[in-house]
Amino acid sequence: SGLVLLIQGLGLTAVILVAVWMGHFQGGFAWQEDPAKEFNYHPVFMVIGMIFLYADAILAYRVFRNINKLYIKVVHGGIQLGALIFAGVGLKAVFDSHNLVEEPIPNLYSLHSWIGLLTVILFGLQWVCGFVAFLFPKVGFAGRTIYMPHHVFWGLAIFGLACCAALTGITEKALFSNGKNGFSYSKLPSEGIVINCLGLSIVCLAAVVFYVVTK
């Protein structure tokens, strides 16, 4: 339906905006040979995994309505696994960027990092619970029926948490970059517009996902 397309559009917009921010304005990407640029993979991979793929996996049940149920389950669970892998690489990138520099930066001090780590841990648990409950033959129909509303509630709650992690992360990176390399946030140059539109696209995406799932 139109709303599914809207969600695709907003998710793609977010991925493109975060890639432009990091790739163009923040100097591009590198791996461990240049930890400062390795950081730039963090926002991109987290948005691809915890926002774009996460939203798509939730939608799988709305898009493939009349298809084999097992097939949809594998698509839904498979995309969620992909999301978890992107998140893992994105976390590796930010921890490296703190640990591999001359004067290491402490880990896990910020509100963003607390919300972010909580998000990924709960997401991993939800994946294991979803896999065991819906793909293991041993769990009977009754068990699945009892677990289902919890699976849906936590699936949405963790998605909301992921959006909060992204918004606080965007705000952090915007202020860390402020005053460096000629970027002045309060003058709202094009980089600032990209930053704010990235945040708004995630806010709108979250609103539409909640609407589609709860209606």
Next chain:
Amino acid sequence: SGLVLLIQGLGLTAVILVAVWMGHFQGGFAWQEDPAKEFNYHPVFMVIGMIFLYADAILAYRVFRNINKLYIKVVHGGIQLGALIFAGVGLKAVFDSHNLVEEPIPNLYSLHSWIGLLTVILFGLQWVCGFVAFLFPKVGFAGRTIYMPHHVFWGLAIFGLACCAALTGITEKALFSNGKNGFSYSKLPSEGIVINCLGLSIVCLAAVVFYVVTK
């Protein structure tokens, strides 16, 4: 029920933590005679209005179950009006703190300020729509029934938006204060713990409010 008490506890915790942060660690409060300290009213009033009172108003329908319906409506709408007034004073405080200093700070450049302004505008519109639909005798039963699900969806969506505004605002203020007056966020001193716990209390409050309303 227990969940209602939990929401009260989390809301009060957030109000106390933000008051301790601004009142104790950030030097206390003043009005226009000292615009830097006038800023400190902004976080406190926004959390009281857009988090604590907003959550309480939503709960009014869960707490007063067997009471006169008109009475609950007046309580619900009245608390929401109180929330809007606190938000208005909180916005006045932050705009003053930008405009009344020697070198004025631009307004409305940050992602936080965009999300925040959007929140308050939508909240004001929702208040007018709720008032017209539910307290004006002219709107018949049919109109109310059609509007109700939209009122509930938007009421929750705007609450989610308010929480995102608060979390990005907290992140901004934490980084603006970083390195000033001996505060080093990455060493996680007691001020940093207060900041992160304030954010987590808002995250938990949001999760419980969504659970109570959607279950």
